[in-house]
Amino acid sequence: MALEDGGSKWKNVALLVIDMQKDFISGPVKVKGGETIVPNVIKAVQIARKCGIHVVWVVREIDPLGRDVELFRRQFYDKTKVASKGSVGAELVDGLIIEENDYKLVKTRFTAFLNTHLHSYLHANGITDWVINGVQTPNCIRQTVFDAVSLDYKHVSVITDATAAATPDVHTANIFDMKNIGVVTPTLEEWCQSTEKFIS
């Protein structure tokens, strides 16, 4: 595995994996379409590791008393206790594991940039480009992507078949909008092809 070359080529790139937690993928409030992308998210992470692309895990871990949930969604949280900090539902789905050199960041809002140190972290570590996958397309994925454009990241890509929404229509409509502002929207296979020459 030509990690040397890969590491050099991809040192400014991060793979962001968003909210791939049990409650959101297979729990009672799961995102329909979430389960089908799990194999592709696993594969995207594997490819990233092979290339030396830095993997950043972004998750929600909500205060058990709901005090850090958005005010207008607090009632919903009180009923569901979704992704409650320390609960099984807040864990990553089976097959996804945070490794030693990865980085984990907890967010409390849709976009991973609001009230977190994500931008500071990426900027200080030389990340100018990133690729995103996870759930769900119209909320956390899209809001994070739009913020990234506003924050002057050079390249932002969304892997279309490693992201998901409640319905295919919602997913497609949001991918369409992101593509329209200049975001690159490859399938996993297309993204793989772009990394292939750096993996042996």
Next chain:
Amino acid sequence: MALEDGGSKWKNVALLVIDMQKDFISGPVKVKGGETIVPNVIKAVQIARKCGIHVVWVVREIDPLGRDVELFRRQFYDKTKVASKGSVGAELVDGLIIEENDYKLVKTRFTAFLNTHLHSYLHANGITDWVINGVQTPNCIRQTVFDAVSLDYKHVSVITDATAAATPDVHTANIFDMKNIGVVTPTLEEWCQSTEKFIS
């Protein structure tokens, strides 16, 4: 204990406890003056609990690889590994315990407001006033206090003998500056007196 009255009176108030971790208080890079305030910080937390004042613990838990430390302090971190996430040094000092209704927040910079959801959290939970203690006065305490003023909190108090710096002179000079901008700077005893009537 008249928690009902206290809870009502103090429901808009939080006690912020800053960086009271082993590495900063008793470790090799400790803040001189930190150890002497531990009993007062413990007492302040006890009083807060009796009054129904919400206790918010703010700590640093630095990425073991140092990737979320300020760039200009990263070299320092590489040598000291201070407050490394998961290490004993990152734990609170003995005598301070996070209880179930408290809230813990991890910051990566001096001020507890930069790149965190502290302001969102306090705002959404009706906190307009707060009292701060911990270490150290010129850095995390002062920067958090100045930001609080800018962010339009109504009342901000610094407990002068439950905060500490490397030297008494530095501590005093910083308390002086904060007092000059309108921050209330009681001793623990003075702060206790203001809460006394709500505790029985």
